Amino acid sequence: MPLVRTERLTKSFGALTAVNEVSIEIEEGSLHSVIGPNGAGKTTFFNLLTGQHTPTSGRIIFDGRDIAGTPPHRVAHLGIGRSFQRTSIFPTLSILDNVWLAAFARQESWRGLAWRRADRYPELTRRALVVLGEVGLSEKAGQPAREISHGEQRQLELAIALAAAPRLLLLDEPAAGLSPDETQKMVALVRKFKGRYTIILIEHKIDVVMTMSDRISVMHFGSVIAEGTPREIQQNPEVRRAYLGGVPA
Amino acid sequence: MQFKVSKAWLAIVAAVVLLPVFVRHAIATEIWIFAIFGLGLNLLMGYAGLLSFGQATFFGSAAYVAGYLLKYFGVNVFLALGVGIVVGAVSAAAVGYLCVQRSGLYFIMLTFALNQMFYFTAYQWTTVTGGEDGMPGIPRPSLLGFDIHRPLAYYSAVAVLFLLSLWVMKRIVESPLGKILQAIRENELRAEALGYNVPRMKLAAFVVGGAFSGLAGVLYAMLFGIVPLESIGFVFSGNVVFATLIGGSGSLYGPVIGSFVFIWLSESVSSMWARWPLLLGVAFVIVVLFFRGGVVEAWARFWVWRAVRRAPDGVQADASR
Numbered sequence: 001m002p003l004v005r006t007e008r009l010t011k012s013f014g015a016l017t018a019v020n021e022v023s024i025e026i027e028e029g030s031l032h033s034v035i036g037p038n039g040a041g042k043t044t045f046f047n048l049l050t051g052q053h054t055p056t057s058g059r060i061i062f063d064g065r066d067i068a069g070t071p072p073h074r075v076a077h078l079g080i081g082r083s084f085q086r087t088s089i090f091p092t093l094s095i096l097d098n099v100w101l102a103a104f105a106r107q108e109s110w111r112g113l114a115w116r117r118a119d120r121y122p123e124l125t126r127r128a129l130v131v132l133g134e135v136g137l138s139e140k141a142g143q144p145a146r147e148i149s150h151g152e153q154r155q156l157e158l159a160i161a162l163a164a165a166p167r168l169l170l171l172d173e174p175a176a177g178l179s180p181d182e183t184q185k186m187v188a189l190v191r192k193f194k195g196r197y198t199i200i201l202i203e204h205k206i207d208v209v210m211t212m213s214d215r216i217s218v219m220h221f222g223s224v225i226a227e228g229t230p231r232e233i234q235q236n237p238e239v240r241r242a243y244l245g246g247v248p249a
Numbered sequence: 250m251q252f253k254v255s256k257a258w259l260a261i262v263a264a265v266v267l268l269p270v271f272v273r274h275a276i277a278t279e280i281w282i283f284a285i286f287g288l289g290l291n292l293l294m295g296y297a298g299l300l301s302f303g304q305a306t307f308f309g310s311a312a313y314v315a316g317y318l319l320k321y322f323g324v325n326v327f328l329a330l331g332v333g334i335v336v337g338a339v340s341a342a343a344v345g346y347l348c349v350q351r352s353g354l355y356f357i358m359l360t361f362a363l364n365q366m367f368y369f370t371a372y373q374w375t376t377v378t379g380g381e382d383g384m385p386g387i388p389r390p391s392l393l394g395f396d397i398h399r400p401l402a403y404y405s406a407v408a409v410l411f412l413l414s415l416w417v418m419k420r421i422v423e424s425p426l427g428k429i430l431q432a433i434r435e436n437e438l439r440a441e442a443l444g445y446n447v448p449r450m451k452l453a454a455f456v457v458g459g460a461f462s463g464l465a466g467v468l469y470a471m472l473f474g475i476v477p478l479e480s481i482g483f484v485f486s487g488n489v490v491f492a493t494l495i496g497g498s499g500s501l502y503g504p505v506i507g508s509f510v511f512i513w514l515s516e517s518v519s520s521m522w523a524r525w526p527l528l529l530g531v532a533f534v535i536v537v538l539f540f541r542g543g544v545v546e547a548w549a550r551f552w553v554w555r556a557v558r559r560a561p562d563g564v565q566a567d568a569s570r
Contacts, residue, residue, distance in 0.1 A: 050442060052442075072441045072442055073442075073447070076444030077444050084439070084442075088436060088438060088442075090432050090435040092435060093428070093431060093432065100428070101443060102443050104425050104428075104429075105443040105444035110425070112424065113424065113425050114425075114426040114457070115420055115424055116425070117420070118423060118427070118428050164443060
């Protein structure tokens with residue numbers, strides 16, 4: 001049974017239909033990539049899943065119930081976590097606090113919200129440190145997030161998404177703006193989390209997508225024009241015409 | 250139980266004890282009252298990044314309601330203070346509910362406009378508030394059998410309440426809520442994506458800030474024996490923003506220092522020089538241009554600068570970073 005399924009999901013901004021009747025099924029535990037040229041509607045699709053946008057029509061079935069139109073802060077509590085294409089962190093807070101806040105948000109109860117000292121939640125602090133360790137930032141835990149490099153900020157971006165203990169992880173171009181070295185590191189990280197989480201990945205670097213994904217959906221002008229395994233996508237003539245162009249099969 | 254006292258607390262307790270030796274008691278008392286007022290604003294402005302230009306709404310409302318009860322019903326001090334805190338919190342909840350729907354400039358204008366509404370209500374409703382003349386004749390009943398009419402006695406009571414308020418605010422800003430508010434200030438979109446109901450958290454900051462304002466309002470009314478119309482006016486709202494900025498918004502002790510500078514300047518220099526607001530203006534310009542973190546930041550930078558000057562060459566580069 002798929003963890004998440006969209007049915008003819010559509011979002012229009014005035015005359016522009018950014019996402020057009022998209023129906024996708026994501027299997028639990030799989031890594032499903034969404035590719036397509038700029039402006040194809042990939043990020044809008046993410047924003048629909050996380051509640052930042054309300055769909056014009058269509059349904060989003062997550063774990064058996066329709067969540068279309070649920071506000072973002074509730075979607076987060078259902079277990080959908082995301083990283084942003086443009087780094088979205090809390091710059092003056094420490095790296096540990098950035099991640100801690102993600103972990104705290106997912107607590108069953110917010111006891112002590114306004115009274116207990118934030119450093120007296122040993123379980124949360126431990127979890128935040130574990131996540132930082134996984135992305136390789138534990139040594140910088142005390143530093144303000146604005147002081148680390150862009151590459152490290154992208155790792156922090158990922159750590160924040162992970163600390164929320166998501167059931168579905170949406171990664172919006174995790175390697176955006178990274179050097180080849182940093183990209184390799186990021187790819188290794190995503191690969192490490194493959195299987196542990198159900199992941200939907202938006203990525204432009206085709207070779208990365210082809211080697212990592214279980215399934216790929218190709219978007220073009222708001223519609224899904226093809227879906228299948230990496231091999232099927234590579235051999236699909238329509239995809240090659242619309243998008244892959246210069247990439248050898 | 251472990252009991253750690255930080256240097257900052259030692260300094261503040263020392264200031265509380267020594268202030269009435271050097272400064273007129275009424276002024277000393279006003280400094281700590283204004284500091285409580287500033288603590289409430291700082292949670293909104295410094296931590297949550299919400300510039301409220303309407304804090305006098307809560308200060309004044311609490312002062313009027315509690316003043317009325319003190320004057321006509323002779324209620325005891327604790328009830329008056331309790332009512333003031335509740336009135337401050339409730340009025341802040343009402344105003345905050347409307348304001349958190351908007352952000353940026355619109356938010357600021359809403360806090361200001363609603364403040365004006367409260368002001369003109371107080372101005373017109375002369376049978377209760379006394380309008381322009383204010384509400385005089387607020388008594389200062391005894392506290393647990395102690396007579397607090399003597400200035401020093403009242404100062405002591407206010408000082409204790411101030412220390413209590415500071416401790417409570419310290420707990421709040423160090424709690425998860427304090428961190429969440431800072432996160433909202435830094436990046437609202439991300440905070441929301443993590444699962445925080447941003448408007449509700451902002452509202453929480455309003456309510457807490459309003460409660461502190463309310464407490465300050467009642468203490469102010471009992472200090473001067475009158476609720477002046479200005480106590481609910483926008484100039485008063487502006488003054489607390491001003492004082493908090495000078496002290497250092499976003500740091501716990503900023504509004505305390507700001508209140509000291511602001512009240513002390515306005516009360517002592519004003520008697521010598523009628524154009525004293527000029528000094529405040531200069532201080533404000535300096536803060537905005539060079540020390541966005543107010544006196545607190547200037548102080549921290551001074552120590553870094555001194556450490557760099559005293560350090561041998563090798564360490565210099567490191568310390569200046």
